[in-house]
Amino acid sequence: MEKPNLLGVYELMAMFAILRLGKEAYGVPISREIEAQTGRSVAVSGIYAALERLERKGLVTAELGEATPQRGGRAKTYFRLTAKGLREASAAKQAFINLWQGAPGLKEKSA
């Protein structure tokens, strides 16, 4: 059986941001959401690189939206998670929780 590649941090953050934003998930809100939640500045081109990989893996779909004068007449691209993407995001979240809960150092500190 073919093992799926592990997703990178940027890919996971992009997926979670798309989930949170719903129908409004395009480049600007995605990068703002990641910045707001992580407290770190992100390169928008880095987010697009992650989104390209996710689309290639079949985890997100891209759809061309409207163009506005504010954007220099350029169209937005909206992203949405596929069913497979949702499963992967959920599995990644569960894996992180399991790893976090099983950390012995953490138990000693909390005890």
Place this chain on the structure above:
Amino acid sequence: MKSAAPPKLASWLLCHQVSGYQAESLAGDLTEEYTQGRSEGWFWRQVLSAVARSYLRVFRVYGLRFLGAVAAGWGVFLLAIRCWGPIWTIVQSELSAFGANLPAQWLQTLSVLFSVAWVIFGSCIDFVVGRLVVRIYRPHPRLIVNIFALTILLYNLPSIYGHFIAAVDDSRGVPVLAQQLFFTFLWMLSAWFGGCWQMRVDAKRTKS
């Protein structure tokens, strides 16, 4: 909200040097962010990061073809120079034999004319080579033509450096240095112009 347009040079870089996945949307996102209050520094950082990623992506995906295009360009260029060299030597010796019967002023004029012909020939070759590299490497034509022009500069750097050292020691070397710089710049420009010409031809062909 800002009403001013983003920095012109950065916008130009964004439009002309960033290609690949959703490049148009990325440019729109950065412009939108800028008009919503991001600083010029932020815009510049984002643009430079996008250009670097775009270049790296092209190298990663089409690296071998890229090297092939540069090698083919230089192959044609060096072959043309190699063929022209012996012809030039013959012309020079014929000129000096012929010049024995000519007034010195005529001889000087002829010499200048041949120098101009040499420069025009080099420029024409670079123009053709610029077109060739873009034809071979279509994924990112602007990148290949910029890099090829840079390789011309790199090829001429040792010579420029030599003339520079000579000019520092003796001011009579300054015109030679200026000539070398002019030739290098002209050849770079010719290759770049050839590449841009090919891009225009390709764009017209795609439209029709």
